[in-house]
Amino acid sequence: GDSVTQMEGPVTLSEEAFLTINCTYTATGYPSLFWYVQYPGEGLQLLLKATKADDKGSNKGFEATYRKETTSFHLEKGSVQVSDSAVYFCALSLNNAGNMLTFGGGTRLMVKP
Amino acid sequence: SAVISQKPSRDICQRGTSLTIQCQVDSQVTMMFWYRQQPGQSLTLIATANQGSEATYESGFVIDKFPISRPNLTFSTLTVSNMSPEDSSIYLCSVEDPGQYYGYTFGSGTRLTVV
Numbered sequence: 001g002d003s004v005t006q007m008e009g010p011v012t013l014s015e016e017a018f019l020t021i022n023c024t025y026t027a028t029g030y031p032s033l034f035w036y037v038q039y040p041g042e043g044l045q046l047l048l049k050a051t052k053a054d055d056k057g058s059n060k061g062f063e064a065t066y067r068k069e070t071t072s073f074h075l076e077k078g079s080v081q082v083s084d085s086a087v088y089f090c091a092l093s094l095n096n097a098g099n100m101l102t103f104g105g106g107t108r109l110m111v112k113p
Numbered sequence: 114s115a116v117i118s119q120k121p122s123r124d125i126c127q128r129g130t131s132l133t134i135q136c137q138v139d140s141q142v143t144m145m146f147w148y149r150q151q152p153g154q155s156l157t158l159i160a161t162a163n164q165g166s167e168a169t170y171e172s173g174f175v176i177d178k179f180p181i182s183r184p185n186l187t188f189s190t191l192t193v194s195n196m197s198p199e200d201s202s203i204y205l206c207s208v209e210d211p212g213q214y215y216g217y218t219f220g221s222g223t224r225l226t227v228v
Binding site for chain 1: 146216218220
């Protein structure tokens with residue numbers, strides 16, 4: 001079945017450090033890929049997405065590129081801030097109407113001042 | 114993007130009782146999804162709810178434990194029945210958002226603690 005694997009956390013960084021959170025997937029079709037963020041005590045918010053190979057999603061300084069050849073969608077940010085501390089979820093959805101999201105296990109990011 | 118109002122935001126319940134969680138969407142949507150997030154874990158899909166038909170449950174989830182209603186295209190409820198401490202989780206509803214190409218919007222979640 002479809003699955004998403006992301007690096008385990010927590011990831012602890014100092015402010016302004018470079019961030020990479022790895023995400024790889026297995027899918028029977030051609031999925032859309034997503035990164036969601038969950039700030040403490042809140043629900044999930046869509047951070048960025050990519051719907052086909054080689055697409056790059058970007059938002060709030062974060063970016064991720066859909067790599068079909070390596071089945072990956074790694075999240076990167078050049079300079080993290082304390083306010084980026086949250087749990088990040090990689091997810092996929094097959095491109096059919098009504099398909100639900102399949103989530104990775106989540107990666108907690110802690111940014112220290 | 115769609116806006117989802119989910120309530121209650123949190124509750125503490127006695128074991129053996131039931132809690133009904135509501136999700137109201139500000140636009141009509143075909144599919145609504147209910148997820149569970151156990152403490153420190155990722156999200157697991159409970160069921161998919163279509164208006165006018167019975168919900169489709171994922172493996173490990175049954176209608177008697179998690180009955181779902183979907184009376185119209187903007188509203189759904191999930192009931193957690195005969196609760197035990199193992200049901201303590203965050204429950205989230207989600208919709209496929211027509212404002213986002215293949216995107217999904219989530220409610221803010223219901224944090225349930227069963228004592």
